Amino acid sequence: MSRSWLGLTCPDPSLAEPGNRPLASKTVGALLKLLEDDRAAISVLSAIVLVVVIGSSALSVEFGHALLQRLDNQRVADLAAYAGALVCNSSGADAAKSAASNIAALNGLTSNNATVTTDIVASPRGNGNLAVQVTVTTSLTVYLARLLTSNASLSVVASSSAEIEPGIVGGRTALLVQ
Amino acid sequence: MMLENAGAVAVEFALFLPFFLLVFAGTLDLWYLIYTASQLTSAVSAGALYAANNATLVSTSPSTLQGNIQRIVANANGTSWATSSVNVNNGDAAHCFCPTGSPGSWTWGTAVACNRACSSGGVAGQYVTITANHTLAPLFPTFGLTDNSTISRSAMVETQ
Numbered sequence: 001m002s003r004s005w006l007g008l009t010c011p012d013p014s015l016a017e018p019g020n021r022p023l024a025s026k027t028v029g030a031l032l033k034l035l036e037d038d039r040a041a042i043s044v045l046s047a048i049v050l051v052v053v054i055g056s057s058a059l060s061v062e063f064g065h066a067l068l069q070r071l072d073n074q075r076v077a078d079l080a081a082y083a084g085a086l087v088c089n090s091s092g093a094d095a096a097k098s099a100a101s102n103i104a105a106l107n108g109l110t111s112n113n114a115t116v117t118t119d120i121v122a123s124p125r126g127n128g129n130l131a132v133q134v135t136v137t138t139s140l141t142v143y144l145a146r147l148l149t150s151n152a153s154l155s156v157v158a159s160s161s162a163e164i165e166p167g168i169v170g171g172r173t174a175l176l177v178q
Numbered sequence: 179m180m181l182e183n184a185g186a187v188a189v190e191f192a193l194f195l196p197f198f199l200l201v202f203a204g205t206l207d208l209w210y211l212i213y214t215a216s217q218l219t220s221a222v223s224a225g226a227l228y229a230a231n232n233a234t235l236v237s238t239s240p241s242t243l244q245g246n247i248q249r250i251v252a253n254a255n256g257t258s259w260a261t262s263s264v265n266v267n268n269g270d271a272a273h274c275f276c277p278t279g280s281p282g283s284w285t286w287g288t289a290v291a292c293n294r295a296c297s298s299g300g301v302a303g304q305y306v307t308i309t310a311n312h313t314l315a316p317l318f319p320t321f322g323l324t325d326n327s328t329i330s331r332s333a334m335v336e337t338q
Contacts, residue, residue: 041187046191046198047194053198060205065208067216068212071216078226082230082335087293091301098301099300099301
């Protein structure tokens, strides 16, 4: 059998000839052969680098996708919190929470694909008013990154608060994005 | 020539180059799609926040509100970058609604008195819907991010 591939020459075959040499010498000989063997050097390097390149590309694209998902979630959280704060004065806290989840569902985040939690909290502005806080969590399936991780999904969270202005029935609310 | 050694590295590199180019092209393509979708989302958000901040226009001048939102969405990322359709409270500023459905396929239902409880949850209110489209044809499969080379984003804002 020919010892060359693609016209490449081999290292001196006598170095690794099994012959009658002792075991340690055989092992060292085999390692030496491997070190001196320059066949397919770029192939080996490319195969290793390809894994790194696919990994980093996957991470960047998947991270970008998660950022996009968060942008979408943030939009829905903003609108839901605003809708909740809007009806709080006229219809009460329960109606406000219900209106917020309703708007989240109307914008595509239902209990099937997202977790929407609504709370009445102190306004983040610290002025003593109340605010409707909506936190939206969705699970994003990852594709390419599965080659590198066993986690098949990412958790994408967005939160928003809208202040309830007291005394104005169904009136203006200050929208606070956090 | 078969015994020539010199071009071997170049040949091996040439064998692997398509794989690298495929990965680079795919990454660039997906990244551009994600970037464009985020721009469209920002445009829709801008339109939706305008509707929320100018809620009084729903009853005083719906056509002005509609035109302004359409201009905001269309030009948020450059002149006439996206197309949009805007629906101001189903064309009925005097009533409230209990809309149901999902983005892009909402059902307004019948007009009811404002602040009446809805069977679908919440109370009846006035709403503005925005649906924006931008055309983009990616080279690679897109995991459902586009449909017929069109990226679409819809939002429903409660204004009262």
